[in-house]
Amino acid sequence: MKSSALKTCLLTMPGLAMATSVYPNSEQRPNIIIILSDDQGNADAGFQRSPATISTPAIDNIAKSGVVFTNGYASGYVSSPTRAGLLTGRYQQRFGFYTASDSRQGLPLNEITLADMLQKEGYRTGIFGKWHLGIEAAYHPLKRGFQDFYGFMGHGGHDYYNFSCQEEKNYECIMRNYTPVNDEGYLTDILAKEACSFIDVNVSKKIPFFLYLPFNAVHTPLQAPEEDIKRFNTGDRNRDIQLAMIYRMDLAIGKVMNTLKEKGVYKNTIIFFLSDNGGAKASNANNLPLRDFKQSVYEGGLRVPFIMSWPSKLKPSVCNEPVMSFDILPTICSALNIKLPTDRVYDGKDMIPAIKGKLKEPLHENLFWDCNNIIWAVREGNWKLVYNKKAALELYDIEKDNIESVNLASQFPDRVADMKATYEKWRSEMKSPMGDSKKGGNKNKTSSISLI
Structure with a gap:
């Protein structure tokens, strides 16, 4: 992709040799965290606009300590396809995954996930939140490389307070591994609590971990604690609720970051934060000045808040090179010196050369x-x-x-x-x-x- 952005991705990365990184024991290997928000507007994070249009201190702190991608894209215009591309490092269309309805069939079983790769390397793998890559037993996260699961299988949104479920719709259940649970509280808070517990357990065991934290926030339904809603007064009740949901998610992210720091592993943890697609019109998201919303291929439907942080290796910077969510998998594998399988095409690219300003050609031609x-x-x-x-x-x-x-x-x-x-x-x-190909087929x- 020919762009003047090649000249603007600059920072110093002491001691980082991505192609030859070798970690002699598990204690030295970086932990991996991917935080995925749901339907978050491009402008609905403080670091995204100057002056900020919203306060998100925890997310902003990740941005301050890491790399902000100004041309960061989701690979899908809706949730499920992006998740399929994210966890495989490939255009999801390579395996026929085009729309949200494909999640009912599920991520093909012959696809290799990032969790598969990291578990093989000795990482403890956990997902806490929205799966949305298959509702049948064969597609359960614990059969796709994850070892711990707390969340729901799909689809779309989930009630933030009501965790009850119908037996015939068990994909709507909140589950711990394979067992439905009926916890009480606000779902965003609970996901953060589970994530923090996962970190605590694995740090105490000196096991490197991969934490995938796909919040269902800030997807509809619009629900938030009333005390949070009262913090805002935009004149639009729905927008106030949306802002309260973002506020609550930011608090949850802050708890995860604080746990990393308390356990002494923050500096050697690779953290990605991004949204699964552009902000949704139905939830009063703010993508301005970008055009349109989720379910669109204009910038407002595709360009998302996108950050990478690795405090022990990356200094704060801004990268204008266009990148996509499926670049995360190859970047992680490069950092860990994991060779990608040779029996398939990987469309994602290692983003480190772009971050260092050392690209001799565009990261992506298209x-x-x-x-x-x-x-x-x-x-x-x-x-x-x-x-x-x-x-x-x-x-x-x-x-x-x-x-x-x-x-x-x-x-x-x-x-x-x-x-x-x-x-x-x-x-x-x-x-x-x-x-479902009725609307367009192939x-x-x-x-x-x-x-x-």
Whole structure:
């Protein structure tokens, strides 16, 4: 991806040699944490805007101590596809995972997850929160590389107070491993408590851990403690609740960070924070000035808060190189000197060279999004081509116009044609959709596209 961003990812990383990192014993290996928020708006984190439009001190502290990716993207325009790409390091479309409905079928069993890899390396692997990658027993997290699970299988949101469930819908149950539980409290708080306990246990045993913390916050339903809601007075009750949910999630993240510090492992823990897609209109999220919301391939549906922190190795910096959520897996594997399997394509890339400003070429020549041909987009350098819901193509210069307000398609028809051909070639290499394909199937509908 040709971009001036190559010149702006700069920091010093003393002692970091990613390709040759060797950890002679488990005590020296870094712990891994991925914190995934749900439907959080691009502007709904303090570090994302100056001046800040919201206060999120715990998230902001991660940003202050780490690397902020200004062009950080989710690989999906909705939740489940992004999670599939995140845990596999691959375009989820390679295994037919295009839409949220594909989560009902589940992450294909022949896909290797990050948890599979890390467990093999001696890490204790735990997930606390929303799975959303299969509801049948064969797709349970404990069969996909995780050793500890507290949360729910899917879909979408979950009540933050009511943990009861119907037997015929056991995927809605809050479960500890395979057993439904009926705890009391606010779900965001409980997930943080479970995560902190997981850290405590494994540090005491001197076992390196992989903690995956996919909050269901701030996904609907809009629910928060009343005392938190009263902190806000925007004139919009729903927005006040959304802000209270973010506030509560930030407190939860702060507890996790404090536990790391109390146990003396904070500096040698690799931490990622990001959202699974752009903020949702239904939950009054704020993506401004970016265009649109979740379920869209405009920037507001794809560009997300995105941070990497590793205090013992990374100094605070800003990286403008475009990165995607599936880059996290290869970055972790590179840091741990784990070789990726050679029997499949990995689309994700190690982000460390981008962070160090040592790229000799773009990290990604192109980035693609595809929602089963209903809408799609491709970014190439500063250019982004969008196939919209009206079956028309739009072209934007993202560096000059990140709000996607000036459609340049009619001015650059050759570029449109080239990028469309690039997308079609990529799409031909992807697998047919495995879920509900009634709205688009695997037929390429771009032959009759118009320019608007």
